[in-house]
Amino acid sequence: MSDLKNYFKYIDENKEFYIDELAKAISIKSVSGDVSRVSEVEKMGEKMESHLRDIGSKTIIRNLGQYTHPNGKTLGLPSVIFGQLGSDSSKKTVCVYGHYDVQPAEESDGWDTDPFVLTRKDSKLYGRGVSDDKAPILAWIWAVQAYQKVGLEVPVNIKFIFEGMEESGSVGLDDLINREADQFLKDVDYFCISDNYWLGTRKPCLTYGLRGLVYFFVEIEGAHADLHSGVFGGVVHEPMTDLIHLFSKLITSDGKLLIPGISNTVAPLTEKELELYKKVDFSIEDFKRSIKVGKCIQENPVDFHMARWRYPSLSIHGIQGAFSGEGSKTVIPCKVTGKFSIRLVPNQEPEKIQALVSDFLKTEFAGLQSPNKLHIYSPEGGMPWVSDPDHPNYMAGKRAIQQVYGVEPDFTREGGSIPVALTFEKATGRNVLLLPLGRGDDGAHSVNEKIDESNYINGIKLLGAYLQEVSKL
The missing domain is CATH 3.30.70.360 (Alpha-Beta Plaits)
Incomplete structure (x- = not known):
């Protein structure tokens, strides 16, 4: 704990640096679905590779070939960046995933500010991709860097997978993961993804299920x-x-x-699962106010969560x-x-x-x-995914949240889909943890996307604490 105290202190002291680096990332218009911004997607990929090299990670660029854009043009797929930091056989190996592309955004869509200029207001950071997924992928970099800066050994081996096509369907990624299951991914013990959000705005959570x-x-x-x-x-x-x-x-x-x-x-619904729904800290009234509706189909919180998840x-x-x-x-x-x-x-x-x-x-x-x-x-569909919330990987995430936030997290599922979670699990047989950084009101894919400054900075601490907790498994 004394080591993490100094670690957390270092992260707090470098808050402005982290925000400045996020601003640089937001200025790169890496919209994977926009033909005119292909070079920007490549630029963002190069930036992430540079960050990986800066923390001592080996990097490998995986080219996925070409695809046909909906407008009929044949384009090269954005590169997938593999990174590897450490190869100590006595340590656990964690693979983290994120994406460096973003959804389209124009000020004329209804944004209050330029979506590609990071704007600070009321302790919130606004910009396209700020929560989905640029702050989370940068947080992994800063979490490792902070260990190095305070003179602590990174407690696990880390493998990184950063892609640039998630917002356009991750074309070619599944095949790549399956090919690498017995190569780059063969010694991975656990996976962690931070490409989702808290259920609400008040309490952290761990996500163990997604709909297809x-x-x-x-x-x-x-x-x-x-x-x-x-x-x-x-x-x-x-x-x-x-x-x-x-x-x-x-x-x-x-x-x-x-x-x-x-x-x-x-x-079928089990008693164990039902108990998890009963424990979730969630206000339907807050939810209704946030989307400006007077009534939901289910007004009972347990029924609401089951209908949604x-x-x-x-x-x-x-x-x-x-x-x-x-x-x-x-x-x-x-x-x-x-x-x-x-x-x-x-x-x-x-x-x-x-x-x-x-x-x-x-x-x-x-x-x-x-x-x-x-x-x-009907085009090819996506499978639902559900994990075991009692798995050691989830317990490591739980303890990390308790260290950073001082509360026990809710265990939630989500109504949306992150197909790569199931792909990792099926290809390797290893557990996948969804460890969200942002809040439920971040507005990913919407106008005025934001992340709270506290979620970004505490998110860096959280990922670092998670790596330490995994090392104890």
């Missing part, structure tokens, strides 16, 4: 061209009417999924081909494409859910006896 995802495009095609409703209304089967009918069969207004059999494979949900996202401009337009669209997704939970498999939903929609459409054509497309 399947996405559907439902296309209904009628006449060869758009039609005038005054001439053809009432005499043709309209694609939009067919689509709305199908959508009405998917889910009720209070969130109940209507697709037969979709909930049959959901993992451990049961599947279905969301309708939009209709392509329909008139969506201002004013009126009396057109009957000749083809419309509806879009919806289902968040999956253990033990649901994407392929089986895709087949189940597709068969259901085809049966419902056949019942309409419509002459229109139905096409259903």
